[in-house]
Amino acid sequence: MNKRRVVITGMGSVNPLAHSAEETWAALLRGDLAPSPIELFDASTFPTTFAAQVKNFDFAARVPSAEKHVHAGRHCQFALAAAVEAWNQSALGAYADLDHQRLGVYLGSGEGSIDFENFVSLLIEAWDGRQVDTNVWPDLAFERMDLYREVEQESNMVLAHLAAEFNVQGPAFNVLTACAASTQAIGEAVMQLRHGFVDTVITGGAHSMIHPFGLTGFNRLTALSVRNDDIPTSSRPFDLTRDGFVIGEGASILILETREQAEARGAKILAEIIGYGASADAFRITDQDPEGDGAATSMRAALADADVQPEQIDYISAHGTGTKQNDQVETRAMKAVFGEYAPKVPISSVKSMLGHLIAATGATELITCVLALRDQILPPTANLHTPDPDCDLDYVPNQPRKADVNICMSNSFGFGGQNNTIILTAGK
Amino acid sequence: MADRRVAITGLGVVTPLGMGIEDVWAALRDGRRGVSEISLLDPGHFPCKIGGQLLDFSARNFVPKNYRKAVKVMARDIEIAVAVADLAFLDSGLITRGLEGKGEPTVDSKRLGCNVGAGLICTELNELGTAVNTSVTDGKFDFKTWGKSGMSNLTPLWLLKYLPNMLSCHVTIIHGAEGPSNCITCGDASGHLAVGESALYIRRDAADVVIAGAAESKLNHMGLLRQGKLRRLCTTRNDQPAGAVRPFDADHAGTAIGEGGGLLILEDMDCAKNRGARVYAELVGFGAACDPLAIDVLRPTAGHLGLAVRNALASAGIGPEDVDAIVAYGTGVPGEDLAEAAAWREALGEKARSIPAVSFTGATGTMFAGASGVQLAVAAKCLAEQIVPPTVNFDKPAEGCEMNFAAETRKVKIRHIVTGSYTVGGQSGACVLKLCEK
8 A cells, every 4th residue: 555645734832831833842942841830720738739831821812713612611722723823834724725525633632621610519509418419400500500611521522613613524533542642643643644534634632631620630649740849840751859740731733634735735844744653551540561561562663654763763752741650661661662772862851841731742742843853953851950760861851952853753651551652754 | 565354253232222232132123122211310300311221230240350449440431331342352252361261362462452432421420529528618619628638538540530541441451452542532423433443453454453432321410411401302201211212203302311332343354264253244434524513512413424424435435326224323303313314315315215224222312422332333233134123213204304214123135334423513423334245
């Protein structure tokens, strides 16, 4: 089978550091740090009191048709803004031959934020001391809970908004494989293109779990950093003093199309995706496979798909969450795949600056890979000052680095063991 | 690389009509009806008090002994998925590490993929309510108390009960599936989309076997609220639950929430033949589409299913004249039935009126993501048995829904069968299954 080649022609991002792809890149090269005290609700007594939040985001200014999306929740607004940015960069709006029935959307979008205030007040008012009284709760709920806020929590609703915005009529997928979701979405979107189901795909991810139950859930799992006394430097991937990840939010969207279409319409090609791999740890819901076998399988599958050797990889954008376990396991996995070359390949985790955008994280990190290819510079792993003997590779600590970058690998590993890897080149 | 072909070699289903494909098939053939008054929770003041329930159901009976403890951290959707997966593997004759007492695994873990579609999993209100009500000051939720102590009333793994990818994750862990693993969350279309995508894992040689489909339960407070607010539920027939949901029928008046799931074992055709597997069908076509107007969730949509079906036929290399049977969705919500019937006509033209078709929602209620998985399993069984089971509660078609549904079981010569689904939010998916010549 002759593979159809897949290129990136547009990118957009709204995240805790910036509200566009280009500004994000500048912030990462400056070493800006996103974590700050939570302002979205009173988290002052939670084990973790901070997060990487999107601030000063002006939806109406970013999305000209904002009034069409009055019911869009927080992460959906981020997605729309990122998509408009990506769409504009791709110049698809001026492509008269765009076939909307062969335009798809493939996202790794999270669930929408809960209507917290109404939800908990009903739980309290309709509580009979033992359980929710169904002679009371339905009446209150039908009266007070808003249809749209409820329905928009379904994770397929961001698809609906993007479809409405760009008149998408082709295949529409959403996947929610936790922290791997948007990497998986992009990888599977590539496969949809290669197999010929679509010619153009809007892809990426969006998520916000910075709400009381999101923070509660991760705090109960003890997955988050609790470095409340030094919030800006709380995200410390690969550092000995790391104590968990920093929850973030945002959206990143990329426009993918066949190389053939991009060239025919004279689009500017930003990068080419040449490899995708996926695997599952099949180990435990709470822990990664300690040997990193699942992560290694994913990387090997992507290398095989791209038909490149490990030594050809010039840069790895790590999952690098800053949890004790992930960074150790990921390091082990990279060593297993790259062997003697492992210490020579530069690796960084931009989560050290951005925080962990959960479902949106992989797409955001992939954008940084595209910009690293363009500018021949690697973003650093910030806050890396105390080496961990178990994490002894080259993580590009604290300072960006000039480098010859031709092929990049980006990794994402989801809670529950779903692993995904994408390999890309500048696509010249 | 020669294009690899995809066989369907195992079917797993859990529905209000029963557990396992043989039980469910027998119930469908007999026209049994599984919607009843809700007893899983007190329906109290909910306007719709009927549903398709799984009674006396627990995943504990479907997992290896050493995994029973983990059932405690499974939301009901996850329990359904885990049970369906067990049934699907058992039906396939493949042995995984999750099948106790069957012998050494016969599947290479690295070549076994998993793709279980899911919906938004609802938190159990009574569990969360117990915790929330420890943090109340002056009748209001008190964040400070919650942060200090309230939240510790939730089990540490609370979040993991509700992540939609946990359907797939538990299945991968139990059965040792280390290949590609995904979780499609496109509402009721998830099963068709998951199966369509999973076929690509096999075709591109990333896996030899994939377990794919979907499972869901919205039979809970939030489900009844949200579907009620969407005006999709039948609220006028609480006293006659079995006959309440009437897909495509002139008296259709809304749906009822059912719970269930369906998973298929997809297998590389050569692998299947080499092991002498029973092949229910070959998966030969897949299509997907979406409706850009579906942003208005109160406007009934079939998610541009017509285009999805056309795409599926095109990828199978067949035309409407080659379609011998249809497994439709049919929620019983009047506007949706109309939109769906129009979609089948868009794809199949006049033939849509005459091709034998079935919808089982009248018997099970709307199982959301789970429905699409069950539709696929039923389609495979129709092919294998050369039978189209009855559409229960269908007497005469609603205007605009003129399709060939029937109240009785029909023997039909089927070479190609098409099945499709769609969801609130506007996505749709369709698959074409083909009889596998001996």
